[in-house]
Amino acid sequence: MSEAFIRCEKLTKVYRKGDQEIVPIRDLDLEIARGAFVSLMGPSGSGKTTLLNLLAGIDSPTRGALHIGSNDLARLSRGALAAWRSREVGIVFQSYNLVPVLTAFENVELPLLLQPLSRAERARRAMEALDTVGLGDRASHFPSQLSGGQEQRVAIARAIVARPPLLLADEPTGDLDRESADLVLALLASLHRDRGTTIVMVTHDPEAAARADTLLHLDKGRLAARESRGAEAAR
Amino acid sequence: MMRLLPFDHAIRNLGRSPRRLALLVGGSALVSLLVLGAVAFSRGLETSLGASGLATNALVLAAGSEESVERSEIAPGVTDALATGVDGIAVLAGQPLVSPEIHAALPVSLSGEAVGSEGEAPEAPPVLVRGFEPAAFAVHPQVRLASGRWPRPGADEVAAGPEALARVGGAAAGAREGATLLIAGQPFTVVGTLHAPGTAMHGEFWMRLDRLAQLTQRTTRSCVVVALGDAEFDDVDALVATRLDLESVAMTESDYYARLAEFFAPIRALVLATAILVSCGAALGGLNAMYAAFASRVREVGTLQALGFGRTAIAVSLAIESLVACSAGALLASLIAVLFLDGAAVRFSMGSFALSVDATAIAAGLLSGIVLGVVGAIAPIIRCLSLPIPIALRA
Numbered sequence: 124m125s126e127a128f129i130r131c132e133k134l135t136k137v138y139r140k141g142d143q144e145i146v147p148i149r150d151l152d153l154e155i156a157r158g159a160f161v162s163l164m165g166p167s168g169s170g171k172t173t174l175l176n177l178l179a180g181i182d183s184p185t186r187g188a189l190h191i192g193s194n195d196l197a198r199l200s201r202g203a204l205a206a207w208r209s210r211e212v213g214i215v216f217q218s219y220n221l222v223p224v225l226t227a228f229e230n231v232e233l234p235l236l237l238q239p240l241s242r243a244e245r246a247r248r249a250m251e252a253l254d255t256v257g258l259g260d261r262a263s264h265f266p267s268q269l270s271g272g273q274e275q276r277v278a279i280a281r282a283i284v285a286r287p288p289l290l291l292a293d294e295p296t297g298d299l300d301r302e303s304a305d306l307v308l309a310l311l312a313s314l315h316r317d318r319g320t321t322i323v324m325v326t327h328d329p330e331a332a333a334r335a336d337t338l339l340h341l342d343k344g345r346l347a348a349r350e351s352r353g354a355e356a357a358r
Numbered sequence: 359m360m361r362l363l364p365f366d367h368a369i370r371n372l373g374r375s376p377r378r379l380a381l382l383v384g385g386s387a388l389v390s391l392l393v394l395g396a397v398a399f400s401r402g403l404e405t406s407l408g409a410s411g412l413a414t415n416a417l418v419l420a421a422g423s424e425e426s427v428e429r430s431e432i433a434p435g436v437t438d439a440l441a442t443g444v445d446g447i448a449v450l451a452g453q454p455l456v457s458p459e460i461h462a463a464l465p466v467s468l469s470g471e472a473v474g475s476e477g478e479a480p481e482a483p484p485v486l487v488r489g490f491e492p493a494a495f496a497v498h499p500q501v502r503l504a505s506g507r508w509p510r511p512g513a514d515e516v517a518a519g520p521e522a523l524a525r526v527g528g529a530a531a532g533a534r535e536g537a538t539l540l541i542a543g544q545p546f547t548v549v550g551t552l553h554a555p556g557t558a559m560h561g562e563f564w565m566r567l568d569r570l571a572q573l574t575q576r577t578t579r580s581c582v583v584v585a586l587g588d589a590e591f592d593d594v595d596a597l598v599a600t601r602l603d604l605e606s607v608a609m610t611e612s613d614y615y616a617r618l619a620e621f622f623a624p625i626r627a628l629v630l631a632t633a634i635l636v637s638c639g640a641a642l643g644g645l646n647a648m649y650a651a652f653a654s655r656v657r658e659v660g661t662l663q664a665l666g667f668g669r670t671a672i673a674v675s676l677a678i679e680s681l682v683a684c685s686a687g688a689l690l691a692s693l694i695a696v697l698f699l700d701g702a703a704v705r706f707s708m709g710s711f712a713l714s715v716d717a718t719a720i721a722a723g724l725l726s727g728i729v730l731g732v733v734g735a736i737a738p739i740i741r742c743l744s745l746p747i748p749i750a751l752r753a
């Protein structure tokens with residue numbers, strides 16, 4: 124239970140703009156246990172998105188170590204990272220990022236195209252994921268025919284369809300009304316509870332943060348505070 | 359194994375902006391059409407010149423005028439010298455097939471039109487007028503009479519190729535059988551219509567040799583065409599080489615037209631260069647549309663990469679998109695070319711020929727569309743995929 128799933132050691136990210144250096148993540152030491160539901164908070168510009176991108180392997184650390192499961196992300200090539208992501212990580216964006224020319228079903232099926240699955244098996248799993256987010260009846264709708272809340276639920280279905288052990292979400296309720304936000308949060312909580320998915324969620328919303336069992340506060344690229352609640356408290 | 363994005367995703371992406379799609383397809387259609395047209399021009403010229411000359415005919419013309427029948431002048435006696443001096447020449451009804459001809463570029467206009475309101479003749483375009491004797495029908499089997507009759511000796515009569523009539527205004531303007539034409543200022547009646555499609559003769563006026571000699575005030579001939587029959591070209595060549603008094607040279611008719619084709623090489627190159635230059639403009643328009651189409655999808659491309667799709671897979675999908683649009687344009691161009699360009703007459707100073715939209719021309723058009731689709735996509739794709747994923751996701 125206390126085995127660290129994600130391990131950051133002196134993790135540092137430096138961006139260079141001309142002769143100016145921006146260090147959104149600075150010497151960050153962090154461990155996250157398998158099956159944790161982490162809420163990542165902090166003021167705007169504190170490095171939350173940068174950290175999430177590093178965890179997702181879509182950005183590379185400048186210094187320090189980053190281990191997720193048995194993988195040392197700093198040592199993986201771009202292609203190996205992409206393959207790793209397709210198996211191990213689901214990502215949910217604030218602005219959904221669905222492909223507009225594809226139906227809800229096809230958007231959800233997208234990650235499965237990277238797996239060695241038959242068409243029928245892909246269809247079965249995509250429908251199952253859509254049912255999980257309560258949108259089985261919207262499979263043939265295009266993103267433009269869905270509400271924001273529905274789009275985000277489709278995006279969550281897309282993120283979990285390959286059953287990744289890690290789910291990363293960057294302000295997933297940031298663009299949603301309260302009701303839709305609650306639906307999305309309930310969904311994430313049930314994924315955490317029922318599947319044991321490790322979730323790291325960036326949020327500004329106290330109600331969202333309340334769902335998590337660990338609260339991390341970032342400030343200027345450093346860990347400012349860490350609150351843990353018992354697993355019981357999260358439920 | 360690399361996993362690609364489904365083909366139909368690329369196709370559906372094309373439908374996202376009908377305006378951009380139209381620009382892309384239109385641009386590539388224009389490029390293909392221009393290249394196709396230039397090749398059709400070249401091929402048409404080649405075919406026309408190739409069909410105009412026979413390898414079984416020897417052409418005898420004045421030494422020093424090898425490249426131009428119109429400038430050549432040989433003595434009338436050359437005809438008999440050839441008829442009697444070469445054994446084995448083809449014979450029809452007891453006559454050796456030796457055709458003395460005069461080729462002259464003369465101004466031709468419709469007679470009514472010639473008298474303008476100010477009373478002065480407008481500039482009439484020069485058209486090739488051929489003076490012939492009956493042997494001409496036998497040495498030029500490509501030519502036949504479509505209607506009417508052949509001009510009679512000494513008469514103010516001509517037979518006209520359809521393309522020649524078109525040059526002086528066409529049937530709509532009254533240029534048809536029965537009409538009176540002013541040739542070098544003198545009236546002639548069109549008594550027959552020639553038929554020799556795909557050859558230079560389709561665009562000529564034919565009158566009897568004696569009448570043309572009189573009209574042009576010359577006693578010389580331009581050339582003599584010999585149907586070789588059982589004779590060898592070398593026999594003719596040997597005769598004119600030894601009979602210095604004939605002041606002539608011989609070549610096969612097909613060689614003559616092949617040289618003419620060489621003479622047109624710079625024009626063909628010019629046409630091709632112009633087509634390529636203009637099509638570069640069209641290509642830029644299409645590329646711009648493609649650039650915009652891809653640029654608007656930077657975030658989507660970032661998302662696909664975040665999901666785990668490789669850059670190659672995404673690049674292939676984008677390239678397919680571009681390729682499909684450009685191929686559609688190229689097909690459209692081919693269709694337009696087959697419907698409207700094939701056989702269209704090209705007229706230049708002296709003659710005319712028909713554009714030939716053949717397999718080579720269509721292949722060139724399609725190929726240029728495909729090349730545009732692939733090469734044109736490279737820069738936008740690189741631009742789209744070179745962004746780091748976090749920045750692409752922010753776009």
Ligand SMILES: Nc1ncnc2c1ncn2[C@@H]1O[C@H](COP(=O)(O)OP(=O)(O)O)[C@@H](O)[C@H]1O
Nearest residue numbers: 138145147166167168169170171172173174749
């Ligand atoms: N690709 C980049 N290039 C330069 N600076 C960046 C880049 N990404 C983020 N930053 C900067 O890093 C800091 C942290 O950004 P971010 O991680 O997005 O913060 P948060 O998500 O907490 O609001 C900001 O100052 C931001 O401008």
Ligand SMILES: [Mg+2]
Nearest residue numbers: 171172173293
């Ligand atoms: Mg952020």
